[in-house]
Amino acid sequence: MSCSVDSSRIDRHRFEIIAFDWDGTAVKNREVDASAVTAVLEELLKLGVTIAVITGTNFNNIDRQFSSLIAGPHKQNLFIGANRGSEIYGFDRNSVPVVLFRREATAEENQLLDRVAEVVKSDIERRSDLIINIIYDRLNRRKIDLIPEWEKPPKSRIGELITRTQKRLRDGGFKEGIGGAFDLAVKRSREQGLADARITSDVKHIEVGLTDKSDSIRWLITEIARRQNVSQADFLVLGDEFGPIAGFDGSDFHMAVPEPEGITYVSVGKEPNGVPAGVLHLGGGPACFMKLMKRQIGLRRRLAVTDDPSFLLVEEGFNPLREREIESLFAVSNGYLGTRGSLEERNRHSGTATLIAGVYDSDGPEGLEQLAISPDWLYTRIYVSGRPLALNARTMVEHERTLDLKKGVYRRHWRYRDKNGRVTSIHFLRFVSLADPHALIMRVSVLPENYSAMMRLETGMSECEGCRTSLQPVAEKGDSILSLRAKTSDGGINVSMAQRTRVHQGSIDVKRKVRIEDGGIFEDLSWQGEMGRLVTLEKYVSVYTSRETADPLKSASSHVNEIAGRGLTELLLEHIDSWEERWESAGISLGGDPSARRWLNFSIYHLISAGNPHDERVSISARGLTGTIYRGHIFWDAEIFTLPFFVFTHPATARAMLMYRYHTLPAAKNNAAAAGYQGAMFAWESAESGQEMTPKAVLSSSGEVVPVTAGELEDHIIADIAYGVWFYWNATGDTGFLLAAGAELLMETARFWVSRSKKRGDSYHILRVEGPDEYHDEGVDDNFYTNSMAAWNIERALEAAAILKRSHRDEWSALSARIGLKAGELRHWQTLAAKMFRGAETQSGVIEQFAGYFSLDDLDIHDYEPKTAPLDVILGHDRTVKTQAVKQADVVMALYLLERELSGEAIRESFNYYERRTDHGSSLSPAMYGLVATRLGLLDKGLAYFRRAGRIDLANNMGNAAGGVHLAAMGGLWQQLIMGFAGVRAESDCLCMYPRLPGKWTRLAFKLHWHGCTLELEIIRNRVIRLKLEESGEVPVRIFGCEVQQLAAPGTFSSEWKAGTWGEFTPIPGRTGSLDGRKN
Amino acid sequence: MQEKAGIVIPLDGSRTAALAFGAAQAVAEVMDAVLHIVTVTDQPLPEPELMGKLGIDRLPLRDFVLHQEPGDVVDVVVSLASRQNMLMTVMSSHGETFNQGSLIGHIGMGIIQRSTYPVMVIRPDMKKLPDSNWRPRKALVPLNGSPAAAAAMDRALQLAELMGCEVDVIHVAMQGQKRPRAAGSLTSPMYLDYPHHEWSAWAEEFMARFARRPPSVKLRLLHREGVPADQMIKQAEENGEDLIMLAWQGSLEKGRARTIKRILAKTEVPLILIKTG
Structure with missing residues (x-):
């Protein structure tokens, strides 16, 4: 008998009460070993599910086979409805059975039952030569045995039982058969004065009783579902005999009580005559029952908090000083939109913000764009007896926030005690769907623990206090949908939100009112709260903007209906599925260092949250969608620090990020023209338009005007973008991108550098720039990083041109025409790149950061430790520029990015030189030094930098995450792991690697995408690299220092550590399946 | 009726201690507080005589309470300053025995160490000592x-x-x-x-x-x-x-x-x- 659970949606619904028939449903019969099904049901009990057995037999039979095998506090969730509706047993905290309900027949009722059974027996015997038995010793019922010679017919032989019983009756002379016997029992009961007789049959018997299974179900509804305030929709009833058998209702049909709506009824029986309307027939018998129960366990686990602590960010208590920092760390984002981890009810420490990628607003006379803060969709406040609950040390009994990094779900548990000792327990859950970017979901459950009082819950969408960019919400009242339209203050973009709520109030009457105010639109839900009775609200919000649709309000309203219809569990499962898919591709398994695992998971969570593969008009800003301090501006952080993560784990997002640059190309060309250059001069700080968003000057805290030179001088971003383009092309081989956008980006950036370079003597120089080291911000000449990256940019443009000329002649012609390429231009570029001044070197091979750097005052950064601020703050700007103090990786950045162009000696000597002079006054720096250190084999040093980078946001005494998390540092951390410790290099002809793990790390495993193929790598420190190639074709791979190998996919290969180095890859014969790269 | 806020100033009759009086008067004025002048003695004096002894008899005083208490100076001052309505103690860093080399006299040290309420310390050798017209901006x-x-x-x-x-x-x-x-x-x-x-x-x-x-x-x-x-x-x-x-x-x-x-x-x-x- 098959079990069609897979084709139903039933295993996507989380049931709170599961009631079922025992014999034939949960077990084959009452003799079999029930330990397996007991173990599964016990697990459900432990997960808080109410389990009820509804049986015709007595309690002892069920207890012997099932309930006696269970012990523990969870057994209090178990109930046995025995004797066909006449008894309910529960269990106390010591697991001792307790009778909770018993129907006691009166002497008169017992006499009546005897009489009815005897009359029926006598009727049948009189009209036939049959012997009919009566079983008297049953509570509140009598069993008329129609086939005494077959003592215990198994359920599985129901068909045979029907045939034999019918034959016996008819052959014996009772032509009406089983149905006739049943009808006779009904008739005689009525005649004898048994008013509400319950006549049932399991074919072998006709039972005449005072109760049936419907009484057990009704008791559960009244005493359990209502008391726990469980909705009927979360009540599952299973049986095996709902459908008619031999002309009368199946024994489980009585469990399908008509009055409450929404209970799910499932039959796992054979049901030869079908099932009544409203019952889902799955078939499959006890095996199917078991499968369903296991699915419920799986579903609950899936919906629950991840059990791996390295995926959990937990904040206990409440420290108002850290509140804005916590909000950033606990932000939930999906690339389209991000919401900070603010308290739903807000307080004076909150920096509530919801930010939508690409929704910029401009402010001030300079017209600088900044990400607009959208209306607050979280706002929810709870009132007890009219008084709002507010979080503070005095009233807080418990307060814990958890961000599940694996599933992208934020949870908050808050127990509040008022001055009268009344304790309220509140659970919040929220997520912004990764599966459906416009869907924002929240759930709040309120439980008065020790009191009953009038409760009110106010929830809506509103302006948030302290928003620096003002939006203008216009509330519109709908029927069940609340909607709100807002505009950015410059009127450029409409943001619309729509809200629907669903309340799970069980039997509690919740009144709903809609309230519209200037600042937003709210629903007020009020009810008479009863001690121990939970009320749960689900809030569905949909967001659309005029960036995506002409009528965002209409889209939001229609969408919110759709998502509310799907329900929270379904949306959460889809969201979790999406996160799982991303972790499957981006997850890291690291053995031996739980802290490092946590830093990595935290970083990867925020990186995934920041990227949006669906929108080519946005990229990843410095703090993503977790905070406002960088105004949502996009820097070189995007291409150099975060892009590689996406290239290797989610190329679609990387492509969208680069397409953002392509769409801002016109502005970049205007920027170049305005500055007197050719080609594309991308803005140092970019927003929607691509125009320069760096202010020319800012006011210091003491009112002093401080010039900002980065927008004018940090031209290296132009080559950084080209680097990102080439990196993506190299790793993906996405020809479509190269033809549509990549080549043009490379050509126009190269053209900028050509116009930016000055010829002095026989070489070309780039004058008056600012490298990544912003301590020297007054314009330096021949910054090594800038010059080298510029030359590299030109060379890659030439390479792209050669590819197009060779393989895509039509596209090349079109591109040449589009960009107005002049005859001889490429030749000039080639000459210029070859003659670009790449910096002076000392005798020992140290590269000079910029012209004249070596003649500055020397210092050793360690002489200034400890200190509470970056060195330029301690020394002052004027002094700092005269020293060799370096803010962040500058030459060292080039040692990483342009490794192939530099000698090993230059890399080693330069790293050692600059390390002593680098202050790491930027969060971008530690991971880059760590990466180069690791590649140089300085593993302890590399690990120290890795720790430093990992703690940038997670240390609780830094405070610098208040304005948002440091995404570039996170991307840097990931790069240090993959490009540093694993030694991965994306080369033009292959993927290269050379892992070196620090002593503490035992194992590292991860996946990478390379030219459409998935590579799964497992590194066991100083023992073996295992490489699994999925898909098909040949994958060029190289161990650093060895020749390129063409490895055939699919297949698994290994490289062994011998004599202090890795050997070439050799196939592992017969190895299939995952390398199990998730085990730590 | 709620008691008016207070400023405590301990005086020991020395000229050095009295140098803080101007500041105490000024802050009492600006904070609309009563000035609580406290001196520790086993032999209470009549008010005019005590005022003369403390060197404040010729000053225009508006709203003040004079406390003459026996016992330990620090105990008395800290106890008075700990009353709910007291805003601050104002005192000279030194009393009778002013030694420029020491940061604070031993009585002053006792008061600042034991006070849970703010204490304004006036160095007697400040170039410009606050007087009753002082208005901190x-x-x-x-x-x-x-x-x-x-x-x-x-x-x-x-x-x-x-x-x-x-x-x-x-x-x-x-x-x-x-x-x-x-x-x-x-x-x-x-x-x-x-x-x-x-x-x-x-x-x-x-x-x-x-x-x-x-x-x-x-x-x-x-x-x-x-x-x-x-x-x-x-x-x-x-x-x-x-x-x-x-x-x-x-x-x-x-x-x-x-x-x-x-x-x-x-x-x-x-x-x-x-x-x-």
Whole structure:
């Protein structure tokens, strides 16, 4: 008998009460070993599910086979409805059975039952030569045995039982058969004065009783579902005999009580005559029952908090000083939109913000764009007896926030005690769907623990206090949908939100009112709260903007209906599925260092949250969608620090990020023209338009005007973008991108550098720039990083041109025409790149950061430790520029990015030189030094930098995450792991690697995408690299220092550590399946 | 009716102790508080005689209470200052025996160490001693970014509001000292990825954490680098600060409270000490 659970949606619904028939449903019969099904049901009990057995037999039979095998506090969730509706047993905290309900027949009722059974027996015997038995010793019922010679017919032989019983009756002379016997029992009961007789049959018997299974179900509804305030929709009833058998209702049909709506009824029986309307027939018998129960366990686990602590960010208590920092760390984002981890009810420490990628607003006379803060969709406040609950040390009994990094779900548990000792327990859950970017979901459950009082819950969408960019919400009242339209203050973009709520109030009457105010639109839900009775609200919000649709309000309203219809569990499962898919591709398994695992998971969570593969008009800003301090501006952080993560784990997002640059190309060309250059001069700080968003000057805290030179001088971003383009092309081989956008980006950036370079003597120089080291911000000449990256940019443009000329002649012609390429231009570029001044070197091979750097005052950064601020703050700007103090990786950045162009000696000597002079006054720096250190084999040093980078946001005494998390540092951390410790290099002809793990790390495993193929790598420190190639074709791979190998996919290969180095890859014969790269 | 707020001034009859009287009168005036003049003696004197002995008989006194108590001076002063309505104790750093080499006399030391309420200390050798017409307009409040200092800040802002002062909050970046480890600490930003964004955000966060001001107090955040005490003295001198308010933990033992000791030794403006913890 098959079990069609897979084709139903039933295993996507989380049931709170599961009631079922025992014999034939949960077990084959009452003799079999029930330990397996007991173990599964016990697990459900432990997960808080109410389990009820509804049986015709007595309690002892069920207890012997099932309930006696269970012990523990969870057994209090178990109930046995025995004797066909006449008894309910529960269990106390010591697991001792307790009778909770018993129907006691009166002497008169017992006499009546005897009489009815005897009359029926006598009727049948009189009209036939049959012997009919009566079983008297049953509570509140009598069993008329129609086939005494077959003592215990198994359920599985129901068909045979029907045939034999019918034959016996008819052959014996009772032509009406089983149905006739049943009808006779009904008739005689009525005649004898048994008013509400319950006549049932399991074919072998006709039972005449005072109760049936419907009484057990009704008791559960009244005493359990209502008391726990469980909705009927979360009540599952299973049986095996709902459908008619031999002309009368199946024994489980009585469990399908008509009055409450929404209970799910499932039959796992054979049901030869079908099932009544409203019952889902799955078939499959006890095996199917078991499968369903296991699915419920799986579903609950899936919906629950991840059990791996390295995926959990937990904040206990409440420290108002850290509140804005916590909000950033606990932000939930999906690339389209991000919401900070603010308290739903807000307080004076909150920096509530919801930010939508690409929704910029401009402010001030300079017209600088900044990400607009959208209306607050979280706002929810709870009132007890009219008084709002507010979080503070005095009233807080418990307060814990958890961000599940694996599933992208934020949870908050808050127990509040008022001055009268009344304790309220509140659970919040929220997520912004990764599966459906416009869907924002929240759930709040309120439980008065020790009191009953009038409760009110106010929830809506509103302006948030302290928003620096003002939006203008216009509330519109709908029927069940609340909607709100807002505009950015410059009127450029409409943001619309729509809200629907669903309340799970069980039997509690919740009144709903809609309230519209200037600042937003709210629903007020009020009810008479009863001690121990939970009320749960689900809030569905949909967001659309005029960036995506002409009528965002209409889209939001229609969408919110759709998502509310799907329900929270379904949306959460889809969201979790999406996160799982991303972790499957981006997850890291690291053995031996739980802290490092946590830093990595935290970083990867925020990186995934920041990227949006669906929108080519946005990229990843410095703090993503977790905070406002960088105004949502996009820097070189995007291409150099975060892009590689996406290239290797989610190329679609990387492509969208680069397409953002392509769409801002016109502005970049205007920027170049305005500055007197050719080609594309991308803005140092970019927003929607691509125009320069760096202010020319800012006011210091003491009112002093401080010039900002980065927008004018940090031209290296132009080559950084080209680097990102080439990196993506190299790793993906996405020809479509190269033809549509990549080549043009490379050509126009190269053209900028050509116009930016000055010829002095026989070489070309780039004058008056600012490298990544912003301590020297007054314009330096021949910054090594800038010059080298510029030359590299030109060379890659030439390479792209050669590819197009060779393989895509039509596209090349079109591109040449589009960009107005002049005859001889490429030749000039080639000459210029070859003659670009790449910096002076000392005798020992140290590269000079910029012209004249070596003649500055020397210092050793360690002489200034400890200190509470970056060195330029301690020394002052004027002094700092005269020293060799370096803010962040500058030459060292080039040692990483342009490794192939530099000698090993230059890399080693330069790293050692600059390390002593680098202050790491930027969060971008530690991971880059760590990466180069690791590649140089300085593993302890590399690990120290890795720790430093990992703690940038997670240390609780830094405070610098208040304005948002440091995404570039996170991307840097990931790069240090993959490009540093694993030694991965994306080369033009292959993927290269050379892992070196620090002593503490035992194992590292991860996946990478390379030219459409998935590579799964497992590194066991100083023992073996295992490489699994999925898909098909040949994958060029190289161990650093060895020749390129063409490895055939699919297949698994290994490289062994011998004599202090890795050997070439050799196939592992017969190895299939995952390398199990998730085990730590 | 609620008792009026009070300012406590201990006097021992010495000229040095009486040098703080002008400041006490001034703050009592500006804070609309009663001046509680306290002296410890086993032989109470008639009021006019006592006033003469304390050297305040010729001063115009408006709203004051004279306390003559027997016992230990520190006990008496601390007990009086601990009454619910007392805002602050104002005292000279020294009494009868003023030694320029010592930071504070032993009675003064006892009072500041045991007081849980703010104490304004007046150095007798200040070039310009506050008189009863003194009206503090600007107060300098250093904040090291630790949660303990933040707790003291609430009290400092309350006093500033009562005195009608603007507050200059000063944070000094230091070399030779590690960042505080307590959760919630916030010193100068460790990472300034793009300084023009970071500084304004840091200032906003710093003030939000540590200086949520009453609406009537005008606040300004200053960031300096160097030795904190020197920077505060310099700031007070160059920017016309009228007083300095400092959080401290109550111990001037060797090796502790270096900043307070240095300021006590060099300050030319009154110093208000606010106990934390």
